[in-house]
Amino acid sequence: EAGVxxxxxxxxxxxxxxxAFWCNPISGHxxxxxxxxxxxxxxxxxxxxxxxxxxxDSQLPKDRFSAERLKGVDSTLKIQPAELGDSxxxxxxxxxxxxxxxxxxxxxxTRLTVT
Amino acid sequence: xxxxMQIPQYQHVQEGEDFTTYCNSSxxxxxxxxxxxxxxxxxxxxxxxxxxxxxxxxxxxxxxxGEAKKNSSLHxxxxxxxxxxxxxxxxxxxxNTGKLIFGQGTTLQVKP
Numbered sequence: 723e724a725g726v727x728x729x730x731x732x733x734x735x736x737x738x739x740x741x742a743f744w745c746n747p748i749s750g751h752x753x754x755x756x757x758x759x760x761x762x763x764x765x766x767x768x769x770x771x772x773x774x775x776x777x778x779d780s781q782l783p784k785d786r787f788s789a790e791r792l793k794g795v796d797s798t799l800k801i802q803p804a805e806l807g808d809s810x811x812x813x814x815x816x817x818x819x820x821x822x823x824x825x826x827x828x829x830x831x832t833r834l835t836v837t
Numbered sequence: 838x839x840x841x842m843q844i845p846q847y848q849h850v851q852e853g854e855d856f857t858t859y860c861n862s863s864x865x866x867x868x869x870x871x872x873x874x875x876x877x878x879x880x881x882x883x884x885x886x887x888x889x890x891x892x893x894x895x896x897x898x899x900x901x902x903g904e905a906k907k908n909s910s911l912h913x914x915x916x917x918x919x920x921x922x923x924x925x926x927x928x929x930x931x932x933n934t935g936k937l938i939f940g941q942g943t944t945l946q947v948k949p
Binding site for chain 2: 755762763764765766767770778813815824825826827828829830831
């Protein structure tokens with residue numbers, strides 16, 4: 723079974739430039755999460771989708787971050803414009819959803835460096 | 838907001854020594870999960886504890902959930918170099934929406 727796929731794995735951009743990350747969850751997983759992980763910290767939730775609906779985006783900085791999951795499968799997270807402080811690893815995770823146990827499966831992440 | 842404290846932040850052990858990391862919450866938890874993240878890798882689910890006083894074992898790893906469901910521990914017996922990584926506990930947010938709140942993690946280094 724294929725795991726969560728993310729691309730790109732690494733991205734270096736200059737500040738004020740836009741950037742986008744893509745995630746394909748495990749087949750059949752209705753719930754998709756985007757996390758931000760700073761060095762030496764645990765992952766922090768940015769947004770959670772149930773199918774195509776964003777059900778928890780309270781931690782998403784909406785002035786510069788946006789996300790979509792149009793067909794309830796893969797998802798894109800965008801930052802425009804990027805700031806130096808956005809340098810971090812962006813992790814995507816998926817799960818079967820509530821009622822199916824809480825286990826979340828993480829992708830390899832995208833390491834973003836903003837210069 | 839709800840949070841979970843994890844200690845220690847770092848632990849260096851000699852191969853063969855035991856290791857324990859602890860997570861503590863000020864509120865009663867519905868469940869707690871443990872994840873392992875290898876250097877340069879991504880978090881990988883280890884286990885979920887749900888019941889008060891629950892103890893689960895996976896080979897050399899022993900997971901405990903406190904009687905009051907406010908704390909948990911992960912104990913590794915006779916560490917090996919393959920145990921190197923950061924161990925995170927994670928709790929479900931109070932609204933039980935599936936949102937995970939991660940601890941700061943304990944980074945384990947094992948000297949061969």
